[in-house]
Amino acid sequence: MVVGVLALQGSFNEHIAALKRLGVKGVEIRKPDQLQNVSSLIIPGGESTTMARLAEYHNLFPALREFVKMGKPVWGTCAGLIFLANKAVGQKLGGQELVGGLDCTVHRNFFGSQIQSFEAELSVPALASQEGGPETFRGVFIRAPAVLDVGPDVDVLADYPVPSNKVLYSSSTVEIQEENAMPEKKVIVAVRQGNLLGTAFHPELTADTRWHSYFLKMMSEVGEGTSSGGKGTSSGIVVVGGDNLGFNQQPKIDLPIFQ
Numbered sequence: 001m002v003v004g005v006l007a008l009q010g011s012f013n014e015h016i017a018a019l020k021r022l023g024v025k026g027v028e029i030r031k032p033d034q035l036q037n038v039s040s041l042i043i044p045g046g047e048s049t050t051m052a053r054l055a056e057y058h059n060l061f062p063a064l065r066e067f068v069k070m071g072k073p074v075w076g077t078c079a080g081l082i083f084l085a086n087k088a089v090g091q092k093l094g095g096q097e098l099v100g101g102l103d104c105t106v107h108r109n110f111f112g113s114q115i116q117s118f119e120a121e122l123s124v125p126a127l128a129s130q131e132g133g134p135e136t137f138r139g140v141f142i143r144a145p146a147v148l149d150v151g152p153d154v155d156v157l158a159d160y161p162v163p164s165n166k167v168l169y170s171s172s173t174v175e176i177q178e179e180n181a182m183p184e185k186k187v188i189v190a191v192r193q194g195n196l197l198g199t200a201f202h203p204e205l206t207a208d209t210r211w212h213s214y215f216l217k218m219m220s221e222v223g224e225g226t227s228s229g230g231k232g233t234s235s236g237i238v239v240v241g242g243d244n245l246g247f248n249q250q251p252k253i254d255l256p257i258f259q
């Protein structure tokens, strides 16, 4: 088993390193014909405008759309989630092309600018029930998008309560002084629709490999023709080197973990 990782820009090396920790080989994808050598794809975080320009330059959009339509597992993290969404709103979109397929609307830079990037413990019951480990996952949000609405076939895997001292404007999150001026509002930050997985945060930047493991299980599910469900059943992970450790045996390393 090899997993393709779109390697135009952004955190593709970090995803390949996370896959390696699970004993799975990640291969860099930069050209349309390279997609024929892989049965699943990760679209990393980065800068979606830049990634879109490079994807256009390499004529990747038709091949990426075909890949999604064929029902092959695709996981978009952060900018990758924006790529997969049917609709994106927010700052500086500039007519940016999207791959689409994931029936949702994402808001780019939802939480604000770079200095408003943050980490948060997310409640992840669906992930924990399949992968084991704690009920929470440390989400690294770097100028992250949020999912504003989802279609009927989309499962919400995690949301994030936006603190009550923040007001959400159309382009960013702005701190305000008054206490309790707004009730707490939850925004969606992880979704799944059949073969498509989207996370607004960066699991590849943490030691916890459960989202990667979840995605690998999607590969075996889709291979078995049972892609529509939100939960995985069997693993089918082929070890190509390293130890394929369960969550509880994994070494616990503090952030940041990328080596």
Ligand code: GLN
Binding pocket: 044, 045, 046, 047, 048, 049, 077, 078, 079, 080, 082, 108, 109, 142, 143, 144, 145
């Ligand atoms: N804000 C970036 C964008 O819109 C995404 C940031 C990220 O991938 N960490 O492309």
